[in-house]
Amino acid sequence: MHLRHSDHDHGPPTVPVKYILEDPQGLTGTDKAEHEVLAAKGEHLLEVAIEHGINIEHACGGVCACSTCHVYVEQGMTSVCESTEAEDDRVEEAPGLRRDSRLSCQCVVTGDGPIVVRVPAWNRNAVKEVPH
Numbered sequence: 001m002h003l004r005h006s007d008h009d010h011g012p013p014t015v016p017v018k019y020i021l022e023d024p025q026g027l028t029g030t031d032k033a034e035h036e037v038l039a040a041k042g043e044h045l046l047e048v049a050i051e052h053g054i055n056i057e058h059a060c061g062g063v064c065a066c067s068t069c070h071v072y073v074e075q076g077m078t079s080v081c082e083s084t085e086a087e088d089d090r091v092e093e094a095p096g097l098r099r100d101s102r103l104s105c106q107c108v109v110t111g112d113g114p115i116v117v118r119v120p121a122w123n124r125n126a127v128k129e130v131p132h
Contacts, residue, residue, distance in 0.1 A: 013038035015079065015113040017045070019054055022121035027055050039109045045071065045080070045117055046104035056119055062105035069104040070094035072118040079111030096120055 019035045021027050028035075039048040046069050049056045057068040067090050073080060077100065083091070087106040094101060109115070 011041045013040045015039045015041060015109050015111070015115065017048055017076075017109070017113060017115045017117060019049060019052075020074075020116065020118045021054065022119060026121070027119060028053055039113075039115070041109050041111075043109050044105055045073075045102075045107045045109070045115075048109070049104065049117075049119075054119070056104055058105055060105075064090055064103060064106050067091055067094035067103060070096075070120070071102060071104045071107075072098055072100045072120070073102050073107065074100055074116045074118050076111070076113050076115030079109065079113045079115050081106075081108040081110050083107075095122060 015038060017037050017039045019037070021033050024031055024033045035052060035054060037048060037052045046056055046058055046062050056071065059068040060066040062069065064086050070091060083102060084106065087103050091097065091101050091103050104117070
């Protein structure tokens with residue numbers, strides 16, 4: 001499934017976002033566990049991650065139809081949009097639910113940050129086909 005890019009106009013990338021990867025090999029193919037990047041206001045956290053080579057699972061293509069892009073926003077919750085009822089319904093299906101749980105495909109950058117996002121090790125589609 002391909003990522004649905006956000007429909008919002010994006011400003012310049014000025015918002016600091018740190019991604020902490022519990023399984024960096026599975027998400028990037030490297031051992032680098034922390035990635036500090038800049039996001040633009042109006043981008044969703046999944047989009048920012050993919051643009052920087054962090055392959056957060058998104059089985060539905062980022063349309064809030066599953067919970068595979070579940071992440072924890074450990075810092076900067078006031079710099080992202082509030083969750084919608086649809087997101088709340090989907091994120092409840094995710095394993096490891098916490099108070100700071102969000103779907104990265106629905107979490108739009110709105111403030112100046114900084115934002116810290118933890119991507120759990122189990123955030124992978126175990127049945128995803130790998131190209132031969």
